[in-house]
Amino acid sequence: xxxxxxxxxxxxxxxxxxxxxxxxxxxxxxxxxxxxxxxxxxxxxxxxxxxxxxxxxxxxxxxxxxxxxxxxxxxxxxxxxxxxxxxxxxxxxxxxxxxxxxxxxxxxxxxxxxxxxxxxxxxxxxxxxxxxxxxxxxxxxxxxxxxxxxxxxxxxxxxxxxxxxxxxxxxxxxxxxxxxxxxxxxxxxxxxxxxxxxxxxxxxxxxxxxxxxxxxxxxxxxxxxxxxxxxxxxxxxxxxxxxxxxxxxxxxxxxxxxxxxxxxxxxxxxxxxxxxxxxxxxxxxxxxxxxxxxxxxxxxxxxxxxxxxxxxxxxxx
Ligand SMILES: NC(=O)c1ccc[n+]([C@@H]2O[C@H](COP(=O)([O-])OP(=O)(O)OC[C@H]3O[C@@H](n4cnc5c(N)ncnc54)[C@H](OP(=O)(O)O)[C@@H]3O)[C@@H](O)[C@H]2O)c1
Numbered sequence: 001x002x003x004x005x006x007x008x009x010x011x012x013x014x015x016x017x018x019x020x021x022x023x024x025x026x027x028x029x030x031x032x033x034x035x036x037x038x039x040x041x042x043x044x045x046x047x048x049x050x051x052x053x054x055x056x057x058x059x060x061x062x063x064x065x066x067x068x069x070x071x072x073x074x075x076x077x078x079x080x081x082x083x084x085x086x087x088x089x090x091x092x093x094x095x096x097x098x099x100x101x102x103x104x105x106x107x108x109x110x111x112x113x114x115x116x117x118x119x120x121x122x123x124x125x126x127x128x129x130x131x132x133x134x135x136x137x138x139x140x141x142x143x144x145x146x147x148x149x150x151x152x153x154x155x156x157x158x159x160x161x162x163x164x165x166x167x168x169x170x171x172x173x174x175x176x177x178x179x180x181x182x183x184x185x186x187x188x189x190x191x192x193x194x195x196x197x198x199x200x201x202x203x204x205x206x207x208x209x210x211x212x213x214x215x216x217x218x219x220x221x222x223x224x225x226x227x228x229x230x231x232x233x234x235x236x237x238x239x240x241x242x243x244x245x246x247x248x249x250x251x252x253x254x255x256x257x258x259x260x261x262x263x264x265x266x267x268x269x270x271x272x273x274x275x276x277x278x279x280x281x282x283x284x285x286x287x288x289x290x291x292x293x294x295x296x297x298x299x300x301x302x303x304x305x306x307x308x309x310x311x312x313x314x315x316x317x
Pocket of ligand 1: 012013030109172
């Protein structure tokens with residue numbers, strides 16, 4: 001198949017591109033700074049010659065969006081919103097006018113669309129969309145607004161010959177440098193991977209190979225459209241999650257951090273505490289109902305497997 005990945009130069013794009021190319025597909029990445037074969041330029045906002053890549057392709061997987069690992073200042077929040085809404089809109093317009101439109105458009109969304117909660121897991125049917133929780137900082141609602149506006153662009157797009165799926169993905173865990181697993185692993189190895197603010201908040205995650213398999217499954221299954229949660233079936237509290245990660249690296253201790261320490265750390269890393277403190281308890285209701293079987297359903301085993309791969313890739317020259 002020909003698969004076009006707008007925004008495919010980042011962490012998730014690297015995972016998908018590697019796997020889909022290895023599986024024998026032709027992969028074209030749209031980037032604002034194309035470099036090398038297989039990359040085509042676009043600006044993520046306006047129509048252009050790039051649209052020719054979508055015309056006649058089989059699958060489009062749009063990942064474009066300003067990184068969420070930043071301080072949630074008004075300017076950054078606006079850039080996070082605009083880059084997602086505008087790129088989804090222009091991808092939809094390009095598919096809408098294509099002579100040979102792709103059969104499926106997978107649009108990245110996020111598991112962050114669900115409410116901060118501990119009491120029960122969120123699936124697609126019974127999950128609570130966030131934004132109205134009484135006990136969280138007001139600006140957390142903006143991440144939910146971004147996700148809903150992003151999905152609204154997908155829904156609104158007039159693409160009658162193209163099936164549309166919103167990927168409500170949890171954190172994709174791959175051993176690549178700079179990804180979320182790498183960052184959490186560094187903290188764990190420094191002895192800093194303890195509970196944050198008590199550690200009761202849930203962490204939802206998905207192993208990179210299950211992420212790729214779920215994408216392939218959603219491409220193949222013509223009967224699935226709309227929002228789909230991409231998360232391992234067993235999210236777990238942050239303190240348990242980090243304990244398993246420490247154990248996978250053979251690190252016996254992890255210093256706990258209070259909310260204020262987390263705030264200082266996030267400031268130093270130019271990131272935001274919402275990424276650490278929001279309870280994301282998200283389960284893959286539709287994938288499981290459709291018969292998808294996870295290769296890595298449980299975090300302790302998945303963490304061991306990821307640590308093994310990280311060690312192997314570091315040993316390679
Ligand atoms: N990583 C995860 O675990 C995870 C989980 C759930 C959802 N997501 C979402 O999935 C998407 C991909 O995640 P990722 O971790 O691969 O993100 P990433 O590493 O930040 O990559 C996103 C890509 O989007 C492009 N981009 C950045 N700013 C843009 C802008 N203003 N306009 C158009 N394109 C822009 C960049 O490509 P160029 O610079 O080459 O143009 C960048 O490589 C993101 O939207 C993210 O929010 C990620």
